[in-house]
Amino acid sequence: MQEKTMFTTVLVANRGEIACRVIRTLRQMGIRSVAIYSDADAGARHVKEADLAVRIGPAAASESYLNIGAVLEACRRTGAQAVHPGYGFLSENLAFAQALDAAGITFIGPNLEALNVMGDKIRSKNHVQAHQVPVVPGIAEPGLSDQDLIEAAEEIGYPILIKPSAGGGGKGMHSVFEADQLPETLKTARRVAASAFGDDTLFLERLVATPRHIEVQVLADNHGNVIHLGERECSLQRRHQKVIEEAPSALLDEATRARIGEAACNAARSVNYTGAGTVEFLVSDDAPDEFFFMEMNTRLQVEHPVTELVTGVDLVEWQLRIAAGESLTVLQSDVVLKGHAVEARLYAENPEQGFLPETGTVLALAESPLSRNDSALLPGLEIGSNYDPMLAKVVVWAEDREAALSKLDAALAQTVVLGVKTNIEYLRLLINDEDVRAGRLDTTMIERKMPDFVFAAPREDELQAAAHFFAAQLIGEQIWDRADGWRIGAHRPLSFSIANGAENHRVTVGDGELEFDGQQLALGVNGLRQQWDYAFDAAADTLWLGRDGVGFALRKRNREELVEAKNASMARAAGSVDPEVRSPMPGTVVSLSVNDGDTVSEGQTLLAVEAMKMEHQLAAAVAGVVKISVRTGDLVKANQILATIHPSESTAAAASANPAGQAQKQEQS
Structure with missing residues (x-):
């Protein structure tokens, strides 16, 4: 094959x-x-870092990043000779690779045969099985109906x-333990x-x-x-989505490492694979x-990145060189795994609330000098609900696994990252x-361990810092325009109702001196x-405090909110308020x-909301008649009422007999 010259312009x-x-x-x-961007990403970091950027459509991925015609037009406009697809979106899309090929543009990825065979899990499983690669027992055939499955x-x-x-990425994968769970x-x-x-x-697989x-x-x-x-x-x-990755594995000995590596190479050879690829295996711990x-x-x-850190090989560089026709100069005997590398995925999500995706604005940002930070973060960046919630990857290398984990912790x-809740x-x-240390x-460990994790709550000094901060905001106002009870004579102690998520704290400003220095x-x-890292969201009256990877959003509750909360509490105690089903995050009703008008049972699924490629099922807290407030396809805000349950007569009677218990149940919902 005649070698090509290296590309001069590549579209990402x-x-x-x-x-x-x-x-x-x-x-x-x-x-x-060349970067491409949707309307939602006009101010994104990748747009700022590229030599050239092209708008390709509105926020919806189907109309921008997944729009093959728009990407091809961006290539034409910029003279791009090749396209690097990254991962996700069009990276494994056969039609996209075919369209590039027809346009004379190089796809920085494998050939069409490999995409066709390996891009479909059913086809790939049957293919490698025919090449003596062991597979998990199951059924993998195209066109299977729900009844067939x-x-x-x-x-x-x-x-x-x-x-x-x-x-890929674990989306759409579900574990089922009982037959009656399967249809739904x-x-x-x-x-x-x-x-x-x-x-x-x-x-299906076992x-x-x-x-x-x-x-x-x-x-x-x-x-x-x-x-x-x-x-x-x-x-x-x-949920089948990787959180921590490391190289090499502590499980494999050298003999197994050689065998599994050769099996991966054989799978690649079976489809004349070219470029960088990954063969995934399940290995029993026993x-x-x-x-x-x-x-x-x-x-x-x-x-x-963890492979790059233990081998010293830049995988993106080799993707480009191979796509340009160059031969590998790295032999198998040259590959030596040195030390240990660990990567943590940083997400905009709330682990304490079932890992619900979070949105917001990055108000304060500092990335550690101890780590390689593959990041999209910028101060002022708007984190929306249109795309995957992963923001960055924190990656470290050390001489051994224990040292690498400790370095990652540091x-x-x-x-x-303040201004949006993260999983740090x-x-x-x-x-x-x-x-984990041992x-x-x-793959089921996180689900087992999660109930044992204890998340930090704001300490008394942090609540005091917030109260001092909000007091300083008041002092900056014109004194005669204030409505906080100012009077002549001895000072009345200032106190604030401060919310941290669903928790509320009444904090009286005590002794102390507040200092500000940059962030x-x-x-x-x-x-x-x-001392803390901090940022203030004036629009939301929220002070963000950060320490050692822990972040708190401490919000000052206003007078109207306090009155509304008190009235709602009194109404719930009387059993006169219908339970409301609210969206836990901004998203789309899918x-x-x-x-509307159906009689539902307690715990019955009512609707599903999708945000950042994750679907969340919302259920009825009590039995009764449901009033649906939205339609499929509607965009909804966080905390928006999506449905209301009018309790059945039996539920209402139980509430009257035990109003305190009913109030507590509704509060938890």
Whole structure:
């Protein structure tokens, strides 16, 4: 094959931290980078860092980042000779690769054969099985109806795992433990798969007990050379979405590492694979010498930095070189895994509230110098609900696993993101768990451990700092225009009602002196001085305080809110308020399970809201007649009332007999 010359202009068909990551290597190689962006991303970091940026449509991904025609037009306008798809969006889309090929533009990814075979989980599973690669027992055939899957599940045996044939990232995957759960779960899985990947084809696998998720990075050129760069341990997952990744795995010995690496290379060879790819395996913790093929991701992985840190290989650079026709100069014998690397995914989400996605504005930002920070964060960045909630990756390297985990812990403690709730505190709790430290991992561990994690609450000095801050805001106002009870004579102690999430605190301003220094706020009391990172959201009257990876949004409750809360509390105690079903976050109503006026039972699913590619089912808190306030497709705000339950006569009678208990139940809902 005649070698091509290196590209001079490459378009990055993605957004967020991966777009920034690819642009970084393009800059190092002297290649002009082109970013694309939707209306929601006009001020995004990848747009600012690229040499050139092109708007391709409105916020909806289907009209922008997934719009093949718009991406091709951006290539034409900018003279891009090649496209790097990152991961997600169009990275494994066969039609996109075909369209680029027809336009004479290089797709920085595998050939069409590999995309066609490996881009479909059913096809890929059957393909590698024919090449003597072990697979998990199950049923994987195209066109299976829900009834076909229900019947097959009985033969496979429970528990089972539902998986979408298209896409990845754990979206649409569901564990089912009992037969009566399967029909409704299949409906949800199809809906999520169709929304995320445009394909609702499903298949089933036996759910492997205490599995570990281990994947192998491969590199292959257009001249028949295929190597692997070792494995990554990705067993720490939540809802099949990876949270912590590391390289190498503490589970494998050298002999198993060689065997699983060769199996990955054989899978790549079977489809004449070219570029960077990842072959994913399930490995039983009880039998680490056995492994089962799950899928091949025909793209760069989110967790690729840990492989780069232990091998010294820039995977994006090699993607570009291979796509330009160059031969691999790295031999398998050259690949040596040095030290240990760990990556933590930083999300805009609230772990204390079931990991609900969060939105907001980045008011204060500091990224640790101890870590490699693959990040899309910027001060002032608006975090919306249109895309995946991952904001950044914090990655570290050290001589051994224990040192790497400790270094990651220190880096997370130095990471400051205020203005939007993140999972930083949760990540620190997770990597300091004794089983994680000991390497006793499996893909169900997070669900088991989560109830034991204790999240920090604001301390008394932090509540005092907030009260002093709000008092300082009052002092800055014109004294005669204030309505806070100012009077002649002795000062009346100032007190504030301060909310931290659902918790409310009455705080009276005590002794102390407040100091401000850039992004730092300090409170000195009796010679003791405590300091925090801080930011103030004036529109929401909210003070954000951060320390050691913990962040609090302390909001001053106004007089109208206090009166409303008191009246609502009195009404609930009397049993006269209908329970309200509110959206836990901004999003889109994707399904209604009941009709307006239906009689529903307590705990029955009413509707589903999707935000940041996650679907959340909302249920009735009490039995009664439901009034639905929204329609499928409606955009909703956080805390918006979506449905109201008019309790049945039996429920109302129970409430009258036990008003305090009923009030408590409604409060919890």
